[in-house]
Amino acid sequence: MANSPITDVIFDFCGVLLDWNTRACLEGRFPDEIVERICADDDPCGFFRYEDRMDTGEDFADIYPDVVREQGQELADIFKFYIGHYADALPRTLPGIVELLADLKAHGYGVWGLTNWSHETFHLAFEKYPRLEQLLQGTVVSGVEKMHKPNADIYELALTRFGLTAERCVFFDDTAKNIVGANEVGIHGILFENALQARESLAELGVHL
Incomplete structure (x- = not known):
């Protein structure tokens, strides 16, 4: 780590740490044609739009009447x-x-979480995958903070709360606009594809594991 300008790596959750799959929750429980419609890319049923509202801090109980x-x-x-x-x-x-998280920690790098996620459901990630909670040194959750990627305030909050320097951090996210948001506050934002690509991208920045 002494030879690397990078000291800390920040990870998004869904699509980076976790496979987030709405279909996996609904298939076999509701008619296939309805599940297909709900999960279509253009979000005709609004599920992802409503979930995005929860990610910004709104409560399910307040959104449900709109649904x-x-x-x-x-x-x-x-x-x-x-x-x-x-x-x-x-x-x-x-x-x-x-x-990857375990290797980073073993080599002295900080590992952190930064996610757009509802305050009502985020606890399930750590309950289902406790190893993530053990490895991550802290996580900023949009629904708790009522801030939301890609806005600058949530990145700045994470840097302040974790005591990090932007230019010494890498941030992985699977959504391009969130990478732009990270870059705009001085963090090395990298669009996540898979763990191998993440390792290669880190190596290019001097992180050798």
């Missing part, structure tokens, strides 16, 4: 089921990522 009004009772009931069984939408940690 009923905008989508109808049947879809609202499915959304309620989805949030109530959210752990089923987190089927695994992504391949090689736990080993």
Whole structure:
């Protein structure tokens, strides 16, 4: 670590540490055609839009009446089921990522979390995957802070809370706009593809594991 300008690595959760899969929660429990519609990329049922509101700090109880009004009772009931069984939408940690966190820590690097996630469901990540909680030295959660990537304030909060220097940090996220947000506050933002690519990207910045 002494020869590297990087001292700390910050990780997004869903799509980086965890496989987030709405379909895994709903398949076999609701008709296939409804699940396909809910999970379509253009979000016709609004599930991801409603979940994004939860990620910004809104409570499910305040959002649910909007789901009923905008989508109808049947879809609202499915959304309620989805949030109530959210752990089923987190089927695994992504391949090689736990080993990467462990290697970073073993070599003296700081490892941290920064996620857009509801304060009502985030606890499920650590309950289902306690090794992540053991490895991460701290996590900033958007729904708790009522801040949201890619806005600068949440990155700055993480730097301040963890006592980090932006230019000595790397941030991995699977969403391009969140990488732009990290770069704008001086963090080395890298679009995450998989754990091997993350290792290669870190090596290019002088992090040798």
